[in-house]
Amino acid sequence: MDLLPGVRSATVDTDRIRMHYLESGSGPVVVMVHGNLSTGRFYEHLMPELPGYRVLAPDMRGFGRSEPAPIDATRGLDDWADDLDAFLRALGISAPVHLVGWSTAGAAIARFAMARPVASLTFIDPVSPHGYGGTHPDGTPCFPDCAGSGGGGANPELVQRLRDGDRGTDSPFSIRNVMRGLYWAPEHTEPREDVLVDEVLLTLVGDGGYPGDSTPSENWPGLAPGVTGILNALSPKYCDWTGLVDVAEKPPVLWTHGARDLVVADGSMLEFGALGAAGVVPGWPGAEVYPPQPMIAQIRALLERYAAAGGSVRTEVFESSGHGPHLDATDRWLAVFREFLAPIG
Template sequence: MDLLPGVRSATTETDRIRMHHLESGPADGPVVVMVHGNLSTSRFYEHLMPALPEYRVIAPDMRGFGRSEPAPIDATRGLDDWADDLDALLRALGVDAPVHLVGWSTAGAAIARFAMARPVASLTFIGPVSPHGYGGTFADGTPCFPDAAGSGGGGANPELVERLRAGDRSADSPLSPRSVMRSLYWAPTHTEPREDLLVDEVLLTLIGDDGYPGGSTPSENWPGVAPGTTGILNALSPKYCDWTGLADIAEKPPVLWTHGMGDLVVADGSMLEFGALGAGGVVPGWPGADVYPPQPMVSQIRALLQRYAAAGGAVTTEMFEASGHGPHIDAAERWLEVFRTFLTTTGSATTGSATTGSATTGSATTGSATTGSATNG
């Protein structure tokens, strides 16, 4: 594997699964663990690692992705499989002090669940999945239907799934992995120099009921499909994904929330979610906003973090005006500046504070959603 200078690759046997991970920095440095999202791997963080030379940075390939053992995901545990795998890896590496956790999108739920059960030094969220899961909820997080219809593995676009299975590296369809990455992972103004490498990483995804997208079950409720019990998209369903308990933990680590204002994946009214698709007339039979409104994902995140701050936690928010779903990619230099400042001030963070910033990286941009691709990155 051709890695950037200072970045190392290793595979570690844990008491759960065998995990591949990247690592950089000194063995005795403060530990930063960067956890990737859905349809990605540790290498989506590799470009950041040399810029943090004083930290021991660990970026694992999570269950179902990359070069780690292709183990099934028990969706009924939400993202607890990922949280427990992360704990097993840190124990196997001999890391016993609280670590700084970074979680992108899907991994936002995983690091929150980790922190709900174990002490951590800090939490950094990058466009995290809503604390109420992805798809089919009212503003307060209540599922629109008891079976969480409209969420889970049945929401994935079949063409994207088949192109992933076939190892498609082309850009000849809006639903090829490369095209989905370009339209959803970063701002449309961003040209990613490592795009070929990152496409190859996405194609390492475990495809099927155990991985991406996961199984599904028929439903009598609109839009006719409900989550199954295995696979990553089902783990993200509001039926199973819940990190609202973060606000109630006794020892509250400092929190940094970074989010691209042009994010099309985690947004209020994301066109990857059935409520917005129904309201937009894309999926027929929509029962209306009183029954199945577009999910206000960013508002749900904000509400939980306001609860966290009100209960004594320190929260810093940075909204990146020109960024998409991955500001650590399309605004890497600015994101690193914000993150490094956060790390250096976590020891002196004011309990109960909630600060908000706007990290301007250019003029605000918007892009078009890829209907039904449901990456839920």
């Protein structure tokens, strides 16, 4: 790999899986955990800009150059949390670390912190604490089987194009166009786009990876989560980080949110409640039965409870950003992050 100056690549054997990671600097440890359909290289551009810290960006299970091991979705994001713990132990890191989690990884770092001490938590447009898709505002699933969430909701053309290694632009479901439309603001031109496309194409595609398996459902829209793969791990059937509120020693929290995020949003058009309300998916049973998921409101409510229970929460909204403000508003995101870390050390 042709890495940025100051960034190095390595692989470590843990007692769970073999993990590839990027590393830079020295000092207090910051671990940056990527989200779905991405790798540690989505943080590479940030790493040289954090002098005074040892920054690690691992490729998580199912993605990048780490061992292509399947994800047990019934554990939610605990496979990732436990892999992260094994990764740190393999590197001999025992002191609490600063954790950064983008999107899917928001749930993983929260689950890590629910079981282990951490120095701080930084969320970048995290998945709702109640999972992705098919919940009422209070987090209650719309149906007991969590219909409308999980692996069956993935677009089959996107899955096939990932499997085929498509780097082009001739389909809206080519990963290059998906990134342009969803990962950052539309007017942002990503200078490392070719690198990031190649990174996503390292994804483990199939039932154990992306998107995961699916089961039929008698409830609308006719599909329910399976038991393997990343999208099922994100289903409200298994994904739950509401217990962060109950952690005795509460690490300080930074929540950075792109106001133009189309992935994690109130009424995201990637979620069946919003698609049904818009008439895109027929047979919608109505808002009382299956409302669009208010993801941002759910995150805000959870963090307000965390603060009320004694935790420290800082929220920064990036008005012009999409799902990745660390990508399309890099300078400001770094300034906010450095300011957040400074008093913690």
